[in-house]
Amino acid sequence: xxxxxxIVSFGILISIFVFNGCSSVKKAEDTGWKLVFSDNFKRDxxxxxxxxxxxxxxxxxxxxxxxxTLICIKEFFKKDxxxxxxxxxxxxxxxxxxxxxxxxxxxxxVLSDMSSFIHALPLEKNKNPINSGYFFQFGGYNNQKNxxxxxxLTAKADAKPDKLIVVDKRHKIVVENDNGLLRLIVxxxxxxxxxxxxxxxxxxxxxxxxxxxxxxKLYKVKVYIKQRTDLFAK
Numbered sequence: 001x002x003x004x005x006x007i008v009s010f011g012i013l014i015s016i017f018v019f020n021g022c023s024s025v026k027k028a029e030d031t032g033w034k035l036v037f038s039d040n041f042k043r044d045x046x047x048x049x050x051x052x053x054x055x056x057x058x059x060x061x062x063x064x065x066x067x068x069t070l071i072c073i074k075e076f077f078k079k080d081x082x083x084x085x086x087x088x089x090x091x092x093x094x095x096x097x098x099x100x101x102x103x104x105x106x107x108x109x110v111l112s113d114m115s116s117f118i119h120a121l122p123l124e125k126n127k128n129p130i131n132s133g134y135f136f137q138f139g140g141y142n143n144q145k146n147x148x149x150x151x152x153l154t155a156k157a158d159a160k161p162d163k164l165i166v167v168d169k170r171h172k173i174v175v176e177n178d179n180g181l182l183r184l185i186v187x188x189x190x191x192x193x194x195x196x197x198x199x200x201x202x203x204x205x206x207x208x209x210x211x212x213x214x215x216x217k218l219y220k221v222k223v224y225i226k227q228r229t230d231l232f233a234k
Contacts, residue, residue: 041059049072057144068211079086113139121207130152135148156192179226
């Protein structure tokens with residue numbers, strides 16, 4: 001009887017080790033990231049840190065609602081510094097059907113792109129920041145595909161992903177460049193990963209932003225960095 005208990009206990013310990021020790025999804029602070037920017041949109045204006053590239057964006061009721069392309073113009077690194085970027089945000093779809101009838105179910109809506117980008121060039125150097133850095137496409141092509149693109153070219157794609165946009169669900173999304181290891185994490189689960197042997201960490205290439213094809217609500221945004229000295233200390 002004691003032997004059975006030992007075996008069960010040992011099995012539980014092994015399971016805990018595998019879950020905690022081998023998981024590639026960890027909290028930012030646990031892997032050396034430093035928080036440098038956050039926004040919860042609890043105001044009535046977009047604010048000085050954001051610039052609309054295209055589409056319609058409005059701040060109301062504690063969130064930013066919009067579709068199109070939005071960029072954060074804040075500089076996260078000090079002059080002559082560079083490094084890696086991790087972007088965390090919470091967002092939910094907010095697409096309304098064009099037509100509905102009273103006392104009848106609403107028509108199904110088409111969702112597409114709750115996507116984001118990091119390591120993009122500033123607008124004065126590139127008018128299309130999506131194609132100047134890393135683009136993490138979540139629910140692209142009418143919510144059928146996830147992919148990671150580098151300077152406009154596909155680095156990794158999943159045409160049959162398990163994780164896609166769920167109507168009205170408040171998704172927690174993380175995208176990061178951790179010394180060349182690119183990750184798309186959705187609701188605590190790794191959705192896509194790619195190793196870039198020549199990562200984008202050059203000075204001045206540090207803008208982040210969003211691309212929502214269909215309207216969505218953006219609730220919280222956090223930006224973390226790892227400076228260059230941290231990268232090469234590993």
